[in-house]
Amino acid sequence: MSGPSFPQVRPGPTNSLGDVAGLRVGHAQRAGDGYLTGTTVVLAPPGGMVAGVDVRGAAPGTRETELLDPRNLIERVHAIVLSGGSAYGLSAACGVMDRLADGGVGFPAEGGVVPIVPAAVIYDLGRGGRFRATPDAAFGHAAYDAATSLQVDGPDVHAATSFQVDGPDGHAACGGFSGGLNGSVGxxxxxxxxxxxGGVGTASVVLPSGVTVAALAVVNAAGSVLDPGSGVLSGTRYGLPGEFDHLGEPSAEEVAVWRPAGVTSLNTTIGVVATDLTLTKAQCGKLAGVAHDGLARAIRPAHTMVDGDTIFAVSTCALPPPRPEPTLYGSRPVTTPAAGAPGDGAAPDGAYLHDLLAAGADAFSRAVAHAVLAATGRADAPAYLDAFPSALRRTP
Structure with missing residues (x-):
């Protein structure tokens, strides 16, 4: 597998969105009794997070995205909700709003607070058997509770998993389960x-400057996630050293007989890319846009008339803003100026927006690959390694 687009980078401690310290992620899902759907929430650290969005698909289902326009009032959001259920699933954001408001978290207004919770949805209607078996506010409650470790197993209809931040060195640690962020969850x-x-996948990278960039993708694509000639997962081409070394090209025989039977006409890939570097709303919007490049490298075709592809980008603002780019574009300094040099914004050494954007795109490609690798196969949609078992060279 090919390496990253620039050297001297490494994954974060958990290779997940949780490596951006302060973020919390929770999943809630229901399978059975006509349901096969769920909700994922990304909670902001105290004080909220700066956010931007880029919508590229022609059939999006979204909420509160106009607030993220740099021309508009709101500067911080308090959670991002990703959900199944198509437009019905936007109701899950109401449950997250309930929990935030109960805790006094939100935009201050006369008489209380209004939590700012942008959201996007995928189309998965009817995949469990019942068309209207979709996420509602209770799914949002369960996903929030999972993210805050208040609830690991939701009452009767929801099975929630949690991911708790604040592990060693200020990074993330798993909250009572293994690999719970990736796969057919939330x-x-x-x-x-x-x-x-398909499913949820995550990935992270720590740049030489110490800045962390991470992505979480919900992969529900009309397009193919495979290289058409080799059957290799396209997103693995952007893996960090060792990340996908357990995989190889599947046999020609397996590739030749692959005839996908479960391709649907309404889909959507959505996600979040995050960093601890301080960004403006406009810069977050740019990061979200470049992350779509990573989506398009891992899924072909992308941004179709039947996809609602939407990516949010968030900044927790734990580190100072990026340095200005070099005066002569295309010519980078051989040595990095000392942190705090006059006029450079006192960012971590070598923290440039250009590098952050490139890393965000690669991280999203990798997250797409992890989503497909971790997904659980079913009758109408086999897991990748069920369809191409020879691709597994060794146990990861």
Whole structure:
């Protein structure tokens, strides 16, 4: 597998969105009794987070995205919700709003607070058997509770998993389960990806400057996640050293017989890319836009008339803003100026927006690959390694 687009980078401690310290992620899902769907929430650290969004698909289902326009009032958001259920699933954000408001978290207004919770949804209607078996506010409650470790198993209809931040060195640690961020969980419970099982995937990278960039993708694509000639997962081309070394090209025989039967006409891939570097709303919007490049490298075709592809970008603002780019574009300094040099904004050494954007795109590609690798196969959508078992060279 090819390495990253620039050297001297490494994954974060958990290779997940949780490596951006302060973020919390929770999943809630229901499978059975006509349901095969779920909700994922990304909670902001205290004080909220700066956010931007880029919508590229022609059939999006979104909420509160206009607030993220740099021309508009709101400067911080308090959570991002990703959900199944198509437009019905936007109701899950109401449950997250309930929990935030109960805790006094939100935009201050006369008489109380208004939590700012942008959201996006995938189309998974009917995949569990019932068309209207969709996430509602209770799913939002369960996902929030999972993210805050208040609830690991939701009452009767929800099975929630949690991911708790504040591990060693200020990074993330798993909250009582292994690999709970990746796979057919949360918003990715009923996802498909070009005929394969889809799901939720995450990835992170720590740049030489110490800045962390991470992505979470909910992969539910009409397009293929495979290289058409080799059957290799396209997103693995952007893996960090060792990340996908357990995989190889599947046999020609397996590639030749692959005929996806579960390709649907309404889909959508959504996600979040995050960093601890301080960004403006406009810079977050740019990061979200470049992350779509990573989506398009891992899924082909992307941004179609039947996809609602939407990516949010968030900044926790734990580190100072990026340095100005070099005066002569295309010519980078051989040595990094000392942190705090006059006029450079006192950012971490070598922290440039250009590098952050490139890392965000690669991280999203990797997250797409992890989503498909971790997904659970089912009758209408096999797991990648069920369809291409020879691709597994060794146990990861």
């Amino acid at each position: 918003a990715g419970t009923g996802a498909v990806a070009g005929g394969l099982a």
